[in-house]
Amino acid sequence: MVTSHYSPQAENKTIWVFLEQQDGVLEEVSLELLARGRELADQLGWTLEGLLLGQHVAGLAPHGIACGADRIWLAEHDLLEHFTIEAFTQVACQLLLQKRPSVFWLGATPNGRDLAGRLAVRLRTGLNADCTDLRIEPREGLLVCEVSGFGGGVLAMIEMRNHRPQMATVRPGVFALPHPDPSRVGEVISMEIDLDPAIIQTRVIERSVGAGLNLSRVPFLVTGGRGMEGDFKILEQLAQLFEGEVGATRPPVDEGHVGRERQVGQTGVVCSPKVALCCGISGAFHFVVGIEKASLVIAINSDPEAPIFEYADYCVVGDVHEVLPELIAVLSGQQVTYA
Amino acid sequence: MxxxxxxxxxxxxxxxxxxxxxxxxxxxxxxxxxxxxxxxxxxxxxxxxxxxxxxxxxxxxxxxxxxxxxxxxxxxxxxxxxxxxxxxxxxxxxxxxxxxLRQVEIGLPSVLWSLHWNNNPWTQPPSQRAGWAKGLDIPAFDPQQHEILFYVGCTSSFDRRSQKIARALVHLLDAAGVRYGYLGEAEPCCGESALSLGHSPYFREVARQAAQTFDEHGVTALVAISPHCYDVFKNHFSASMNNFEPMHYTQYLAQLLESGRLRFNQSEETRVTFQDPCYLGRHNGEYQAPRRILASIPGLELVEMTQHEEDGLCCGGGGGRMWLETPAGERFSDLRVEQAAACGASLLATACPFCVTCLEDSAKFKKLSGMQVLDIAELAARTVSNGKH
Amino acid sequence: MPELRQVVCMKVVPKPEEIRVDYETGLLKRASARSEINPPDMNALEMALSLKDFYGGRLEIISMGPPYFEPVLRAGLAMGADHLTLLSDAAFAGADTLATTYTLAQGIRKLGGADLIFCGEESSDGATGQVPPGLAEWLEVPQLTLLTALELDIECRVARGRREIKGGYEVLEVPLPCVVSVKTASNEPRFMDYRRQYWASEAERLKVWNAEDLSADPDCIGLTGSPTTVSGLAEAASRERRRQFLTGTPSELATQIAELLQKSL
Structure with a gap:
């Protein structure tokens, strides 16, 4: 059997969460993991600790504590200013080996996944990726990870008995965000690290945030069809409430209400959002192909016979021009006023 | 210059x-x-x-x-x-x-890959091919018992709109007392998309496998819904198969009418015009069978559009165009529905799933709310009651 | 300049919608499902092939799995790969990411390494996305993950990749050799070239290596080399759409939709 660098016997009963930050802001998924970690740590009487790496990031530590951490391990270094896989792996590995937590979680962000994949091999331990639930079995302190495979068709419970740390990644949004409590008390411990610039092989050449449109991966897709009668403003408003994007069927694109790059379907973009909200769409086969991979489909159409309802989880029989303004009002916590 | x-x-x-x-x-x-x-x-x-x-x-x-x-x-x-x-x-x-030379339009390789992995060009799960027949109780084809194999094709198997055509035909075949069966999940794709998109070597591979499946099931007489499948079986297939008699469903229904097995007993007081599908008409010279069916429906008045039969206008969905986008204002079917309206018809009948899709889209685009687009099978099924469906 | 050497790691997966769980044994009924090449791996192969179109060189497909993978993977040869290596041994069975990446790394070493080692973003059955960084770690080379585009500077032996990050992109540069993972659906895989079909079906296009061939450490492969164990399996809720009708006044409907959105997003 392959053995990890430290064994269950040598572990400390702590849950570590990688506090990923970018440009001075903690990633929400890290906070979500703190929230879940807090629940489990309280049940088990363990401690919950955050690992915070970067340069000039000490100011983020109190927020981690407010979100549930008992302790923050902080490592600051010039070479940690931007994420590079080499430096982050090196430092995280050093600290994990020093402190030997039983459990280590990371957010399944692009950098979180990269780091987790590297670390698991370096530490010769197991890694459960994209978990949909995390539990800790109280008697032996085993982390039980629920993961889904085959496009969500199969759920598996996975654990590791002999290897530490018990690593897992979780996608953003699986767990709820915590309610920060600024009065929470915890400690921040600055760690000495040893980092050789020669190991860093990755160079960041360019970075641009806030550009481009990629409908295929947006988590919330608001699509409109002929039934919108050209009113796509309201769909944009709705999409913005959940950082989503607007897509469309062919007719509104043809009529010039929406750009061609937003056409969803066989001859447009095939999307796999968490939620696809279909507004005033009849459900032509050409279009439906583009939303089949959505985890949840909600359709609003005034015609109860509309084919779109055969492809929807929730079939809302109603007039989009009446339902959508109400929906926006409900979501933004306002009352609708009728003129 | x-x-x-x-x-x-x-x-x-x-x-x-x-x-x-x-x-x-x-x-x-x-x-x-x-x-x-x-x-x-x-x-x-x-x-x-x-x-x-x-x-x-x-x-x-x-x-x-x-x-x-x-x-x-x-x-x-x-x-x-x-x-x-x-x-x-x-x-x-x-x-x-x-x-x-790898100069094909974006999206077309994916059509052929879907055929390769899914046995249909629509990226649909092969295991759900028989989903359209849920609750219909159609027997698996048996050459000893059945007169014909009912060949549904990919579009009518998966496209909800087109599934209605398949179900209408089941109604008609039952009404005529036809002994028929289908292949269900085992039905092979005919490979028309590969042929139309010009990938003849891959088409031959698909056709070879399909012919083998038909052979294993003892298929001789076959009735296809789509003229595209029918054309493939008739003109690009038969050489490799003995006693293989593919028919388009309009031809088969016309036979059933002639032999008196099928009768339309309810009237349909409408003015109808007929869109000749290219692969039924120009490619296979069949203009009469669909018109004979229409003529047998009581009450129906058939009027012809300016362009018809040999001169019929394509719906725009052939040649692989079903998998490519055609900008608004450049669609053949837009012209076609206007021709249909101009000849005073309120019902535009056709006999091809691609035509139905394109024409129905255009009737909506052109806001011709009084124009109904139906496949002949659907229209005919409305005028036959056998109490079964 | 020596020729460009590329390896593409590929996997055969059952079509996701056809997977069933055998509750008696708690195992997946893979045999009954139609197989396909893991779709993200097709994007990886396409990216590698387009580099081969430009730079030439040799492109090898490597895969770890049972013999039935072979006919499925030959599609990659017909697309333009030069050779297929299948790592196949009963001892490899039951491998998790750690054992899988170890085995693939041993295979790639035995092939003599490569300038570029491609992987798909993730597999449609496991969806862990952990193979590319794990493989890079075993091979002790840098990595470029989730790329939508890649260019090489052959003279300077560096690779520059464009990668999607939250709300944008970044361009990273690493020296060769490196591991590359390709963003799913970032390109359209070319269809098989039928002029290569006969060639692709020939026996000499394939090598099959077992654990001994790889000089693999028995402690590091298969179930033994896998820290994680599956303690239970369940078929997730049916993928059939629920088709539940909601009715009410516009404001009642809005409230119901809002709850659904807040719960799911």
Whole structure:
């Protein structure tokens, strides 16, 4: 059997969460993991600790504590200013080996996944990726990870008995965000690290945030069809409430209400959002192909016979021009006023 | 005026095209009737220069012109060609060269990959091929018991709109007391998308496998819903199979009417016009069977559009165009629904799932709310009651 | 300049919608499902092939799995790969990411390494996305993950990749050799070239290596080399759409939709 660098016997009963930050802001998924970690740590009487790496990031530590951490391990270094896989792996590995937590979680962000994949091999331990639930079995302190495979068709419970740390990644949004409590008390411990610039092989050449449109991966897709009668403003408003994007069927694109790059379907973009909200769409086969991979489909159409309802989880029989303004009002916590 | 760029003629390419087309282009004397007849001329500022493609085939040129993918293979050009050139064959050969040179339109490789992995060009799960027949209790085909194999095809298996055509036919076959079965999940794709998109080697592979499946199941008489499948079975398949008799469903229904097995007993007081599907009409010369069915429906008044039969206008969905986007204002079906409205019909009947999709879209786009688009099978099923469905 | 050497790691997966769980044994009924090449791996192969179109060189497909993978993977040869290596041994069975990446790394070493090692973003059956960084770690080379585009500077032996990050992109540069993972659906895989089909079906296109061939450490492969164990399996809720109708006044409907959105997003 392959053995990890430290064994269950040598572990400390702590849950570590990688506090990923970018440009001075903690990633929400890290906070979500703190929230879940807090629940489990309280049940088990363990401690919950955050690992915070970067340069000039000490100011983020109190927020981690407010979100549930008992302790923050902080490592600051010039070479940690931007994420590079080499430096982050090196430092995280050093600290994990020093402190030997039983459990280590990371957010399944692009950098979180990269780091987790590297670390698991370096530490010769197991890694459960994209978990949909995390539990800790109280008697032996085993982390039980629920993961889904085959496009969500199969759920598996996975654990590791002999290897530490018990690593897992979780996608953003699986767990709820915590309610920060600024009065929470915890400690921040600055760690000495040893980092050789020669190991860093990755160079960041360019970075641009806030550009481009990629409908295929947006988590919330608001699509409109002929039934919108050209009113796509309201769909944009709705999409913005959940950082989503607007897509469309062919007719509104043809009529010039929406750009061609937003056409969803066989001859447009095939999307796999968490939620696809279909507004005033009849459900032509050409279009439906583009939303089949959505985890949840909600359709609003005034015609109860509309084919779109055969492809929807929730079939809302109603007039989009009446339902959508109400929906926006409900979501933004306002009352609708009728003129 | 800019100078004309000299172009190099490639002997190898010339020979290859000659081989692929059996020299079909050689007959062409470049009169240009084909370009003049092409429906694209009515819709785009720049007509599709069919003549240029023929010239390229004659000389052995391939310049990556993407307008090659516009052709719906409707065959209106070849119907008018004074030299009888099989222009569709030439176009498909040029498309094969484009595949080899990797000059195909975006999205088309995915269609063939879907055929490869899913046994249908619609990226649908193969295990759900028989989903349309849920609750219908259709027996698995048995050559000892059944007169015909009911071949549904990919579009009517998966597209919810087109599934209605399949179910309407089940109703009609039951009403006529036909003993029939289907292959369910085991039904092979006919490979029409590969053929139309010009990938003849892959088409032959699909056809070989399909023929093998038919052979294993003892299929001889087959009735297809889509004229596209029917054309494949009739003209690109039969050579490899013995006693194989493919029919289009309109032909079979016409036979059932003649032999008195099928009767339309409810009347339909409507003015109807008929869209000739290209692969039923021009490609296979079948104009009468669908009209005989319409004529047998009591109360129905058939009027013809300005363009009909040999001169019928394509819906725009053939030649692989179902998998490519056609900009608004450039759709054949937009013209077609206007022609239908102009002849005073309130019902536009056709006999092809692609036609139904395109025409229905255009009737909505043109806001012709009084125009209903139906497949003949659906229309006929409405006038037959057998108390079973 | 020596020729460009590329390896593409590929996997055969059952079509996701056809997977069933055998509750008696708690195992997946893979045999009954139609197989396909893991779709993200097709995007990886396409990216590698387009580099081969430009730079030439040799492109090898490597895969770890049972013999039935072979006919499925030959599609990659028909697309343009030069050779297929299948790592196949009963001892490899039951491998998790750690054992899988170890085995693939041993295979790639035995092939003599490569300038570029491609992987798909993730597999449609496991969806862990952990193979590319794990493989890079075993091979001790840098990595470029989730790329939508890649260019090489052959003279300087560096690779520059464009990668999607939250709300944008970044361009990273690493020296060769490196591991590359390709963003799913970032390109359209070319269809098989039928002029290569006969060639692709020939026996000499394939090598099959077992654990001994790889000089693999028995402690590091298969179930033994896998820290994680599956303690239970369940078929997730049916993928059939629920088709539940909601009715009410516009404001009642809005409230119901809002709850659904807040719960799911």
């Amino acid at each position: 800019s100078a004309i760029e000299p172009r190099l003629v490639d002997d190898a390419l010339w020979y290859r095209l000659l081989e692929l087309t059996d020299g079909a282009a050689a007959l062409c004397y470049q009169c240009g009737v084909c370009t003049a007849m092409c429906p694209w001329g009515d819709l785009r500022k720049e007509p599709l220069s069919v003549r240029t493609f023929l010239r390229q085939a004659q000389l052995g040129l391939q310049d990556g012109d993407q307008s090659l993918w516009l052709c719906t293979t409707c065959a209106q050009c070849s119907a008018a060609c004074p030299r009888g050139v099989d222009i569709v064959k030439v176009l498909r050969a040029l498309r094969l060269l484009a595949w080899e």
